[in-house]
Amino acid sequence: MHGKGQRFVILMALFLVSITVSTTAWAKPEIVLSVTSEKEVIEKQNGKNVVKRVPAKDIESGQVLIFTLKYSNKGNENAKNVVFDNPIPKETVYEVGSAKGARSKITFSINDGKNYKKPSLLTYEIKGPDGKKIRKKASPENYTNVRWVIPSVPPGGGGELSYRARVR
Numbered sequence: 001m002h003g004k005g006q007r008f009v010i011l012m013a014l015f016l017v018s019i020t021v022s023t024t025a026w027a028k029p030e031i032v033l034s035v036t037s038e039k040e041v042i043e044k045q046n047g048k049n050v051v052k053r054v055p056a057k058d059i060e061s062g063q064v065l066i067f068t069l070k071y072s073n074k075g076n077e078n079a080k081n082v083v084f085d086n087p088i089p090k091e092t093v094y095e096v097g098s099a100k101g102a103r104s105k106i107t108f109s110i111n112d113g114k115n116y117k118k119p120s121l122l123t124y125e126i127k128g129p130d131g132k133k134i135r136k137k138a139s140p141e142n143y144t145n146v147r148w149v150i151p152s153v154p155p156g157g158g159g160e161l162s163y164r165a166r167v168r
Helices: none
Strands: 007-012 017-022 031-045 048-055 064-073 079-087 092-094 105-109 123-127 133-137 145-153 158-167
Touching (some): 031 079, 064 079, 064 145, 145 158
Antiparallel strands (some): 007 017, 031 064, 064 158, 079 145, 092 158, 123 133
8 A cells, every 4th residue: 555645536527527546456445426516496395495406507607506526435445645626617716615525625726736725825926017026815716626635535435525616
């Protein structure tokens, strides 16, 4: 087992998922992933408004989409340092504080996944009127990716990760 060097990387686009697994020959973790994109609708049931989630098929500007990644380890070994790297669709803006994932470290990128940091540390530079570089704090409109890192997923274990994004 590689320990800290073992890594699982899972990339998710709006409707496309690719999985890359690197592991040693004798280790048998197997991360299985399902991805959904949904929106909330309000329906009347017994005279009351009920919020339901439905697949995000017909999407309009201003709607909030909920992206959910459900994962499980179907193998017989611990999966260590599991990384879920999710591009935020360009047609959307991440909703602050919406990324969820138990036992995970959540970070963001503003450069298409080249670097990840906590939101308070995400900055970029622009050139000022005098030609000098000015450092600015990134806002959710700048986020391009969200990443969850989970230290360990035991055999038979799993969980759910999610975030919300508003359609531009």
